[in-house]
Amino acid sequence: MKWKEQLLNLTPYQPGKSIDQVKKEYSLDKIVKLASNENPFGCSEKVLFTMNQSPSFFALYPDGYASELRSVLAGHLSIQEDQLIFGNGSDEIIQMISRALLSPETNTVMAAPTFPQYRHNAVIEGAQIREIPLVNGEHDLDGMLAAIDENTAVVWVCNPNNPTGNYIKEPALLSFLHKVPRDVLVVLDEAYYEYVVAEDYCNSLDLIQKYENLIVLRTFSKIYGLASLRVGYGIADPQTIKALEPVREPFNVNKFAQASAAAAIEDQNFIEECRRKNREGLEQFYAFCEEYGLEYYPSQGNFILINFNADSNEVFQFLLEKGFIVRSGKALGFQGYVRVTVGSKEQNDGVLDAMGQYL
Ligand code: PMP
Numbered sequence: 426m427k428w429k430e431q432l433l434n435l436t437p438y439q440p441g442k443s444i445d446q447v448k449k450e451y452s453l454d455k456i457v458k459l460a461s462n463e464n465p466f467g468c469s470e471k472v473l474f475t476m477n478q479s480p481s482f483f484a485l486y487p488d489g490y491a492s493e494l495r496s497v498l499a500g501h502l503s504i505q506e507d508q509l510i511f512g513n514g515s516d517e518i519i520q521m522i523s524r525a526l527l528s529p530e531t532n533t534v535m536a537a538p539t540f541p542q543y544r545h546n547a548v549i550e551g552a553q554i555r556e557i558p559l560v561n562g563e564h565d566l567d568g569m570l571a572a573i574d575e576n577t578a579v580v581w582v583c584n585p586n587n588p589t590g591n592y593i594k595e596p597a598l599l600s601f602l603h604k605v606p607r608d609v610l611v612v613l614d615e616a617y618y619e620y621v622v623a624e625d626y627c628n629s630l631d632l633i634q635k636y637e638n639l640i641v642l643r644t645f646s647k648i649y650g651l652a653s654l655r656v657g658y659g660i661a662d663p664q665t666i667k668a669l670e671p672v673r674e675p676f677n678v679n680k681f682a683q684a685s686a687a688a689a690i691e692d693q694n695f696i697e698e699c700r701r702k703n704r705e706g707l708e709q710f711y712a713f714c715e716e717y718g719l720e721y722y723p724s725q726g727n728f729i730l731i732n733f734n735a736d737s738n739e740v741f742q743f744l745l746e747k748g749f750i751v752r753s754g755k756a757l758g759f760q761g762y763v764r765v766t767v768g769s770k771e772q773n774d775g776v777l778d779a780m781g782q783y784l
Contacts, residue, residue, distance in 0.1 A: 431548050438545055442750060453748045459766040459776060460750045461652070462587070462617075462728045466699055466769065468650030468685070469692035475684035487680040494678075497687040498658065502630060507663040510670065513677045515616060515644040515657025520546050521672045522579060522612060522640070522659075527552035531578035536564045538588060538758030540614060543581040552578070562589035562722045562730075566601040573609060580605060583614045585621060588757045588764045590724025595627040602636050610665070613641045616657075617726035619648040619696055620703055626725070630660065637662040645682075647727060648699050649689045654682035703727045706767035713777045717784055728766045730759060733783075737763055740783060747779040 441460040448456055459465075491511045499506040512518035523546035527533055535543045537556035547554050553576075557568040564582060573580065582601075585592040593601075598613075605611055613629055629641045640661035646652035656678050659669070689695075710729045714721040720732035733740045740763050741753035754762030765776060 429549070429551060431551055435545070435548050438541060441752060442745075444750070447745060447748075447750055451746055451748075456748050456750060457768060457772045457775060458750045459768050459772065460752045460764075462647060462726065462766045463652050464648060464650035464699060464727070465766070465772055466650065466695075466702065469689050469695040471692045471695075472651070472685045472688045475681060475688055478680075482680065485680075486676050487678060487683060489675045489677075491678055491683050494656075494683045494687045497690050501690050502660070504630060504633075504660060505663065507666060508633065508660055510659045510661075510666050510673065511678045511683075512657045512659070512673070513679075513682075514646060514655040515614070515642045515659075516542055517655075517674075517677060518642055518657055518659045518669075519543060519612070519614075521669050522610065523547060523550050523552075525669055525672045526578040526610060528578075529553075530576065532574070532576050533579045533581070534569050534572045534577055535581040536569070536583065536586065539581065539583045540587045540616075543583075543612075559586070559589065559591075562586070562591045564591075564593055566593070566597055570601065570604050573606065577606075577609050579610045579612060581612050581614065583616075584627075585615075585617045585725040587616070587726065588728070588730050588752070588754070588759065589722045590617075590726045590728060590730060591722055592621060592623055592626055592725045594623075594625045596625075598627045599632075602632060602639065605638065607636075607638050609638060611636070611639045613639060615641055616644045616647055618643055620700055620727050621725045622700070622704060623725055633660055633662060637664065640665055645686045645689060648696055648703075649686070650699075651682070651685055651689060654679070654685055656682040656686045702769070703767050706770065706773050709770070709773045709777065710765070710767065713780070717781070719784075728764055730754065730757075730762050730764045731780075732759075732762050734761055737761055740780075743783045744776065744779050747782070749776045749779055751776070 527550035529551035532553035534555045555572040644657035737754040752764040
């Protein structure tokens with residue numbers, strides 16, 4: 426078989442160990458997973474009715490256009506329905522964009538470290554990858570602009586950035602978008618958008634009206650607490666959406682995901698409450714880091730990157746044996762650090778206690 430050569434050198438993305446795996450390996454009864462930035466409070470209870478379905482519901486394909494979810498979401502965001510595309514997680518939209526626009530003749534620009542799926546998909550498509558190092562945990566937007574040339578097809582901007590939690594202030598993002606050539610697609614990945622509290626954060630939906638070459642990605646996997654169902658979406662100019670639709674699998678978002686996401690949107694009190702508790706949780710982490718003199722990145726997401734000035738894998742392993750799964754900074758391009766998802770108060774108390782024991 427004549428595989429694309431780059432596939433043979435590519436490791437599948439491994440998002441960390443599962444709870445069951447860790448329970449078995451370490452003979453622990455209770456495991457707290459704070460590794461994948463999921464919502465520790467679950468999802469809105471208003472979603473649960475969608476699971477109680479008749480056999481015919483299972484037998485029929487989902488609505489490929491996700492009409493009902495589309496209508497509810499467009500109403501919620503005050504945008505047109507034809508400005509939306511849905512994916513089996515925003516991961517799939519990253520894949521669609523890469524499939525549609527990247528090839529060995531193109532290059533793509535991104536920060537480093539950032540969310541690994543941009544790079545991963547670019548490798549699969551054989552595109553040249555231009556990674557611009559973060560500066561103090563922030564995107565170097567001038568450096569990214571300088572890397573764009575006539576073969577650049579896509580620029581990835583992760584805001585807030587995973588794994589640092591940093592965000593780009595509105596004026597900086599506006600000036601960046603103004604300077605990017607209009608034939609380059611800018612992907613603004615806002616997976617953590619609903620957690621943001623910074624006042625000088627941009628209004629990306631307004632920007633879509635102005636920039637036809639901008640697509641904003643959001644997800645139901647984070648604050649909405651529906652990671653298991655896999656549903657994310659892109660918001661862009663209708664022409665951009667139209668160009669992406671042919672690379673979307675016809676039935677990519679399953680029925681449970683569509684119905685649950687639509688129900689979840691209706692419960693904004695739950696979202697508000699999660700945002701507030703996440704802020705309180707982050708404050709717990711900040712206070713701990715300050716008490717122990719640890720460097721950290723102030724975060725606009727539901728996770729925090731902390732510098733232990735030690736071997737990341739060793740800190741990871743210590744916490745694992747205490748029953749807490751976090752992410753070692755080593756795999757994320759931050760040796761010495763660990764990234765921890767903000768949990769419930771009790772989970773935060775537990776992981777902070779374990780970290781204190783390590784120190
Ligand atoms: N973008 C970023 C920045 C993320 O952190 C994640 C999940 N970790 C995703 C996209 C993918 O999210 P999903 O596919 O669950 O929508």
